[in-house]
Amino acid sequence: MFEAVAFYLFAFLTIAMFYIVVTTKQALYALTALAxxxxxxxxxxxxxxxxxxxxxxxxxxTGAVMALYAFGMMFFDTTRDVKEKQGNKYIIVxxxxxxxxxxxxxxxxxxxxxxxxxxxxxxxxxxxxxxVGLVLFTKYLIPFEVAAIMLLxxxxxxxxxxxxxxxxxxxxxxxxxxxxxxxxxxxxxxx
Amino acid sequence: MEIGLNHYLVLSTILxxxxxxGVMKRKNLxxxxxATEILLNAVNIAFAAISHYYGDLTGQMFAxxxxxxAASEVAVGLGLLIVWxxxxxxxxxxxxxxxxx
Numbered sequence: 001m002f003e004a005v006a007f008y009l010f011a012f013l014t015i016a017m018f019y020i021v022v023t024t025k026q027a028l029y030a031l032t033a034l035a036x037x038x039x040x041x042x043x044x045x046x047x048x049x050x051x052x053x054x055x056x057x058x059x060x061x062t063g064a065v066m067a068l069y070a071f072g073m074m075f076f077d078t079t080r081d082v083k084e085k086q087g088n089k090y091i092i093v094x095x096x097x098x099x100x101x102x103x104x105x106x107x108x109x110x111x112x113x114x115x116x117x118x119x120x121x122x123x124x125x126x127x128x129x130x131x132v133g134l135v136l137f138t139k140y141l142i143p144f145e146v147a148a149i150m151l152l153x154x155x156x157x158x159x160x161x162x163x164x165x166x167x168x169x170x171x172x173x174x175x176x177x178x179x180x181x182x183x184x185x186x187x188x189x190x191x
Numbered sequence: 192m193e194i195g196l197n198h199y200l201v202l203s204t205i206l207x208x209x210x211x212x213g214v215m216k217r218k219n220l221x222x223x224x225x226a227t228e229i230l231l232n233a234v235n236i237a238f239a240a241i242s243h244y245y246g247d248l249t250g251q252m253f254a255x256x257x258x259x260x261a262a263s264e265v266a267v268g269l270g271l272l273i274v275w276x277x278x279x280x281x282x283x284x285x286x287x288x289x290x291x292x
Contacts, residue, residue, distance in 0.1 A: 001192070003194050004192045004193070004194050007194045007198060011202050014202075014206065015202075015205055015206065015209065018206055018209045018210070018229050019209060021209075021213065021222075021225050021226070021229060022209055022210070022212055022213030022216065022217070022222075022225075022226060022229070027219070027221060027222060030222055030225055031225070034225050034228060034229075037229075037232070038228075038232065041232050041235070041236060044199070044202075044236055044239065044240075045239050048199075048239050048240055048242070048243040049243055050239045050242065050243065050251050050254075052251075053235075053239055053251050053254055053255065056255065056258060057235075057258070060258050060261075060262055061228075061232075061258070061261070064262060065228070065261065065262060065265050068265055068266065068269060069221075069224075069225075069265070069269070072221075072269040072272070072273060073221070075273045075276055075277070076221060076272075076276055076282060092212055092215045092216055093208075093212060095211070095215065096208045096209075096211035096212045096215065097208045099207075099208075099211055100204045100205075100207040100208040100211060101204060103204075103207060104200055104203065104204045104207075104237075107200070107237060107241075108200060121246050121247065121248075122246045122247070122248060131248060132248065132251060132252075135248045135249075135252060136252060136255070140252050143256060147256055147259040147260075150259065150260070150263050151259060151262065151263050153263070154262070154263030154264075154266040154267050155266060157266065157267045157270060158266035158267060158269070158270045159270075160270070161267070161270025161271055161273065161274050162269065162270040162273045162274070
């Protein structure tokens with residue numbers, strides 16, 4: 001009973017938040033609604049017994065990704081209203097729904113034919129975090145390490161792209177000034 | 192009333208459809224990134240639900256990797272976006288025609 005109430009409550013809240021994200025004209029409203037939606041999604045993970053995943057969802061998405069977006073938005077003009085494409089609304093909604101239903105069909109066809117066997121069953125006597133650790137550091141150790149290297153590469157790329165020349169405003173300089181600066185310092189302004 | 196796997200899959204479908212509407216509708220690149228976050232989160236819900244109802248931890252593992260990919264995508268994408276905005280003063284998709292695509 002409580003599970004049903006929690007499910008419908010959070011489903012409604014999540015859908016409402018994400019609907020605001022894709023329809024609002026203010027970028028700041030979209031950011032705030034997206035952060036709220038991420039928190040509400042972690043509630044589903046707690047309902048489903050995936051405690052560690054829920055905690056990671058809050059920490060990584062709301063703590064890191066949303067904070068990164070918030071800091072990144074300092075560079076953009078966020079007070080301006082966002083312009084949108086003038087397309088046929090019904091075609092967009094119809095295509096999106098069709099694509100989403102197709103993806104769910106692709107996922108659920110092997111389940112309907114009952115071909116799924118639990119490769120890594122959830123143990124009853126240990127908690128979620130412990131069983132996640134057991135599977136992650138035995139079977140999925142190589143993908144885990146590859147993901148770590150990918151995050152390192154992404155961190156280096158982010159620093160190189162956004163961190164250079166923070167004291168200069170490339171939008172306020174003319175093209176010749178940028179070219180001069182390139183020649184003077186024999187460095188790439190943009191790389 | 193029992194909440195089953197189908198409930199979660201329907202919710203995941205709805206969220207995925209909302210994200211796709213956002214991807215097709217938005218012209219501002221920052222808000223396009225927000226829509227892709229919605230897509231990734233919708234898939235994560237489906238992974239966690241399947242993992243729970245089949246008693247298998249593989250779904251949760253893939254949800255972890257999806258979160259890692261989303262984090263690195265944001266770092267690189269936001270860096271590129273900041274460089275583009277510094278240079279051109281806009282992040283409108285229709286004006287990014289330097290590749291003549």
